[in-house]
Amino acid sequence: MTAATDTDVKEGKPLNPTGWRPSAPTALESTAQTVTGNRALMLEEPLLFEIGSRNQTGVDLEAAKAGASRLGGLERNGLDLPGLSEPEAVRHYTRLSRQNYAIDLGLFPLGSCTMKHNPRLNEKMARLPGFADIHPLQPQETVQGALEVINRLAFWLIDLTGMHGVAMSPKAGAHGELCGLLCIRAALEARGDARQVVLVPESAHGTNPATAAFCGYRVENIPATKEGRVNLEALKARLGPDVAAVMITNPNTCGLFEPQMKEISDAVHAAGGFVYCDGANFNAIVGKVKPGDLGVDAMHINLHKTFSTPHGGGGPGSGPVVLSEALAPFGPLPFAARYADGGFKMVEEEHAGDEHPEAFGRMVAFHGQMGMFTRALTYILSHGADGLAQVAEDSVLNANYILRSLEDILDAPFAFSGPCMHEAIFSDRGFAEGFSTIDVAKALIDEGFHPMTMYFPLVVHGAMLVEPTETESKANLDQFIAALRSIAERAKAGDEGLKAAPVYAPRRRLDETLAARKPVLAYKTPAPDGSSTGLGAHFGGG
Amino acid sequence: MTAATDTDVKEGKPLNPTGWRPSAPTALESTAQTVTGNRALMLEEPLLFEIGSRNQTGVDLEAAKAGASRLGGLERNGLDLPGLSEPEAVRHYTRLSRQNYAIDLGLFPLGSCTMKHNPRLNEKMARLPGFADIHPLQPQETVQGALEVINRLAFWLIDLTGMHGVAMSPKAGAHGELCGLLCIRAALEARGDARQVVLVPESAHGTNPATAAFCGYRVENIPATKEGRVNLEALKARLGPDVAAVMITNPNTCGLFEPQMKEISDAVHAAGGFVYCDGANFNAIVGKVKPGDLGVDAMHINLHKTFSTPHGGGGPGSGPVVLSEALAPFGPLPFAARYADGGFKMVEEEHAGDEHPEAFGRMVAFHGQMGMFTRALTYILSHGADGLAQVAEDSVLNANYILRSLEDILDAPFAFSGPCMHEAIFSDRGFAEGFSTIDVAKALIDEGFHPMTMYFPLVVHGAMLVEPTETESKANLDQFIAALRSIAERAKAGDEGLKAAPVYAPRRRLDETLAARKPVLAYKTPAPDGSSTGLGAHFGGG
Amino acid sequence: MRYLPLSEDDRSAMLTTIGANSVDELFRDVPDGLLLKGPVAGLPLHASEMAVERDLSAMARKNMVAGEVPFFLGCGAYKHHVPASVDHLIQRGEFLTAYTPYQPEIAQGTLQVLFEFQTQVARLLGCEVANASMYDGSTACWEAIGMARRITRKSKAIISSGLHPHYVSVCRTMAKFTGDTLATELPALDAKTDAERLIAAIDGETSCVVVQYPDIFGRITDLTPIAEAAQAKGALLIAVVTEPVALGLVKAPGEMGADIVVGEGQSIGVGLQFGGPYVGLFATREKYVRQMPGRLAGETVDAEGKRGFVLTLSTREQHIRREKATSNICTNSGLCALAFSIHLTLLGEKGLTELAKLNHARACEAAERLSAIPGVRLVNDSFFNEFTLELPVEARPAVHAMVEKGVLGGVSLGRLYPGVDALKNGLVIAVTEVASEEDIGALEAALKEVCQ
């Protein structure tokens, strides 16, 4: 989830009020130096370009038969891509991987990201040759099983959300938002209605306004109540013939359910607009509440959140969009349909005419994230309807446990208004002068935890958004709470030690301002004099 | 390979002359404490028994139909085995794994252990259902492919060693030694010859004398020359009608080739004995020298060394034994034979009669380490005859590079007598008073390397046996050499810092004497008062 | 439930701490009647791992596996042999189960990989900088057109008829809503590409020219003249590469003057996977970097002066810039980028060049043998590992007929351009290193029969 960057400060956003800048090594670092820079199992690793060679390779290939070249005279000479033998490559990436934190290592309570356990069965199923080794353009009679997976998953998503249809091809949540807004725009155009405005709460995730703008809409804010909810009255007041849609996140980014969602939807529909629901937080209500019952017209589902396809260090994801009866006809191509005879078909442009005439078109080259569909369906079949409801309940239980175990020591701006959903939110109010959320986060790193989401949503000062998910044990939560309590106390007491954190991580705090001011985005072979030791030592890049 | 344990000191073996005992934390450890005991990515992990519960499980099973119980009235009540949910289990083992060093992390120069890269293709092939999911007692017409693997690997081993036959079923090197000696004993008995003595060099691996004793032989030492070789004259002098066999490691455990191997064999044969060759060091000569040409009668091959099946933290291995024409008839059952019609058969007791009448019997329940055979054959086919010879050459080249790069600073007792094979050996001569090999080893840990084999072979004082293997790059060797040079200098200068090493590892030096004096070999739930925090804190076990 | 660590005792202990009597109390904000009582009706309940594995495996068995038959499909997705170590490494929990590297001190693994990926992609495509990946080639292509609009402040994109028709559809979809105008045409079964037409079409309104290289028929054109013509009119050249392995052998678009080079990275390290997840490659000139969509990893130093990496220039991105962002992309294709990077590291220049040579040699051999079939014409005079045949019969039924013979014999233009008569006899054949002599023979035999 969104993190503070010093460059943001220049954007005038108070993301890191401490204005921290890297300082000289502090007394806390160990005095024992090693020749290699390694610290036992904490290993330094040079860049591929410092250890690889153009003449080295980790593959053997049979030699190509010599023969005529048909390359149209565009032969290339040289690409300067270093290679590694397999032993070196396995080590390079294994050593690098060890510099990462991950769910498999411990609690990863990034609010809004739903970092839950990724079952290994899902990985195994996605790798069955019948799914992993088939081509998207194979004749459909040769991929009936794959189409069945897509179709079965589609119906699960429809049934779980109580919606009318689903577009499976969007590649991630943001892509799903785009899909939803395009459906809305197509529906409006179909009735010759050219509305220009999309309303988005200030607390919304950045992708909401970005997506609306991308579709050519003007974005306006929806004010919030002091309970952290949408201000229904203000919203009603703003609704009108120019409002194409409102985008609402429910449960919202403060981790709260919008109790008036149905009223909101009714009001928007009454004003001729559509309701887009950001489903990133579906995990809190899956199997417990059907968004269809809330009057939602479109909602993306991040399969990489609620349905546990691995985040993979930033992706890939998958963002199917469930659609209301009003929007379903406008959904994109292609989609997998099941026929009376039990057979499956991928409906593409070709048959769109008869079967799906109002489709707004195609969003991706092929059929979406098959590899994620297989994993998500495996996850869903494993949990079943009962297990999924339990997922929602445990995720909410874990979050409330954290909220109530910390509210006495950390400011919890919305705690007074009742239980939270799957996320507990805190602010940095009460910290000593010059201390902020980032200091708490970095101290958590030394404690062996991944920090929570920092400085998001923007409506809470120095926000700390904690989402434990349902796959954490009570023992883990208790240890996390103990660590966070002690850190909070230090932040309130103004313990300078916090500013030095992290001291045990592979790197101390990094200078993001330098990175942005003099961007070095690709490796440049250092000048002959440049003393790159090849041992991961710093060299004057950029 | 064999490591120093303080208990050995009580055995009167000078394994750790410094007699180190754990001391209070030194100034070197970092002063920053964490609540959890974690140090960022260096995570503490409690015992399964401290976090698991009898009522927790990580599996779902369909409920069993209720029905009559046919258990003969021996129902069990309770086994006190804690379970973990899958997320907890994945974390428990992932976190534990991160406390290990491994080939995948860096140089692992354990002399005599041949810690080379384990290709992932081998793992993939071993997991093909056609190999991983077949039962050892399936009718042979349903396992022809598996028998083909065993048979093809058998012929590769025969051809690479120039021997006459091979016994595939031994489960590891030591088991192979047993197989070889049993063949010898069977051959001797077949000629009514009851010899009682097996000659073993002092420098031999512990399994050699242990195996000989296990077969009821009296073990006598063969003296060595100051060049670290077998003393041929002394050996000849000792040979006689009571000597059943000599066990010789070639290349030997000092990393040297035995130039007089052929003479040794001839002498032994002339005296009516047999020659067992310990093939643990075959990696140095595979594809370059055929042990059959040296007059060897039996030699085990550690597939987990030369042929790169993973060591897995201690096993499993596989120890096929190649046999001379004189011994082949006595080899164990079962074995995979190929027939004129191209079909394969597993010859077991049943057909032994006609096909293998003198077999000494069966060593294991089934056919040996199929999972290792698949990996080894994959490795062999990948390298081919040319690649295997290159393996031997590069392993020898790497060892000599280390030997010559360090002999000026570390005492290399046999360096004067010429090149080494795949291992370079050094002694602790010249270290400051009170410093020994163990201090060098522990300092290497902080530098990010696994130590070399310590205090083996016993013939060299404070031996350091370094086996880089062929899968190390020059850059890795250079970094290792640089680190070892600086450590050696500190050992000679008597730098007390060395005694504190390792300071960065998950644990500081461990008290092996305490472990042996008050053995705690299983977890005992601590007394109610016992304050086991479940956070991996120390509690008074034992 | 094997994936849920809380026991009933835990749950009640936690409720006590919270001060609630039941979990449903925590859902009190959900209006009455909307909170479901019990599991969603009509859906199955939780199942054992064994049961789920059987269910999925049964569906997997219904598909014809590329690796188990003679296989010749391409058109934007290619089957190559991926070393076993790639899949092993991307399954390291520290890569697989990490999030976007927002906490750089404990994400140096992912960040260094992204920095290396960016460098590899830039060098492969012949550009100065690349980003940390897009969803796939088709969305990268669209984002490039949007970026060209922002840079040139013009909105007419001239699309080559050689661009993958699905990519064209994606662009058309987006253009409908952003007001870009796209000049598109259908391709012709001809050895000559539409380079000249494109050059002629460029005018003062043009934001960019979009050319696929090699194109949908496998044809290879020199991009230099197009780049010069575009730049002369203040437009950008966007090159699209769907088979990056080709760049081991043919000039990179960046080397020929392309301003933005996008690509589909699937064919290196990722695998077929029925169309996704794939990995979009996106590279351009350093001077355009602040208009680039997607994440960027950059080098910096830590408080001890040690080199390290961070996500940078995030002021282009939605999470900072919101409605003013260069793109709405958030989650990208990180793990596929890792697979791409590992495979390319194993290959290196040496391996990639050998691999490309092997692909080309196999393709040349196949082209020769297949075009020798009576009535079959080879459309291309230039190609890398993919070429187009004109059959004496309609290609689409021919493909289905070959399936009956157990051969996956290429992609028919009837599938890609439904209803276009002039193309209906066209068959696009991709031949990579996985196609053995016998496979090519099987295709030849099958095609011969169906062409009679």
Add this chain to the structure above:
Amino acid sequence: MRYLPLSEDDRSAMLTTIGANSVDELFRDVPDGLLLKGPVAGLPLHASEMAVERDLSAMARKNMVAGEVPFFLGCGAYKHHVPASVDHLIQRGEFLTAYTPYQPEIAQGTLQVLFEFQTQVARLLGCEVANASMYDGSTACWEAIGMARRITRKSKAIISSGLHPHYVSVCRTMAKFTGDTLATELPALDAKTDAERLIAAIDGETSCVVVQYPDIFGRITDLTPIAEAAQAKGALLIAVVTEPVALGLVKAPGEMGADIVVGEGQSIGVGLQFGGPYVGLFATREKYVRQMPGRLAGETVDAEGKRGFVLTLSTREQHIRREKATSNICTNSGLCALAFSIHLTLLGEKGLTELAKLNHARACEAAERLSAIPGVRLVNDSFFNEFTLELPVEARPAVHAMVEKGVLGGVSLGRLYPGVDALKNGLVIAVTEVASEEDIGALEAALKEVCQ
């Protein structure tokens, strides 16, 4: 060669440092004529990963896969469903590519796992202590007999006729050379085990009685009287368990007084693998620990007082004690022990008990249906998940006939006891959780036919 990092430049640079002109100079100790010039004649050269994968896959396809047919084989190796996470975890490079934990400071992962494994095994078998694994059940069985000899200083072992015949052969092989005498007999197709005969046979010379539980026919006997009888005469009771899953439901041998309990751990976490690698379980009384073979992990503290683990009591082992060692074992079955431990951790008491119940229920159902086939008699009156049938026909040809029908229908006693007429109609059937209703039906149908 993809696995060899040294380049030609590296090699010559290194030779220069060494002061040699060629690598062969480094082999100068090898007498002339014995150093091969060039690759070993008649053997293939190195091959691409793709080629090797095809070669191995072709051989794999020639085998009938247990998971793809109705499958009912047991007799020392059992097919159970192993959770996907087990194989994922044992492939972590830090486990897979580590050596024996001789440097405990950087091997705590392996050492703690071994300590946990030892505890799990001890509790499962009902003993005080267990070691860190042996090769397999059969070698563990033999080692136990040797250990009993060392403890009792007697050398006559009384072997139950219910012990797996291959285990008996292994013991016989070893006894030939160590001078132990083994009293063995053939089993009878009878519900009654030979417990009474064993008790009667124990005398003052007896070092141990060896009993399999459940035995080769699947029968379950109370071990208590045997233990008492043996101990009364100063002998030890050695119990052998080849299906540890049974211990989720039936009393553990240790609970019934066995002095040494050995087992084959394959059926938990390891898989069939055509017979190996498997994992030998070895547990006994604390007082006998110094006579135990194999490695032991023990708890201790480090220099900072933190709990840690080390290999301990190594003075029993070959690398310290050499010819006086309790065993010659060095490499054991570490990774299989890890797989066993992970699977057992996932199961826990709850899961193991449920699994055992499921196995038993399935077996009861199958036994009922199969013994209803005309002419087929159920030999057992007690069993867990494995039982023996007496067929109206010879079992061995029947098994082959069932293969023709695509059913792997058990192990014939003709295979296990070739030439023993009294047993030739015996068929041992194992039924685990992987056998579905349909599978049992298929077996029933096939058996019916072959019994006509």
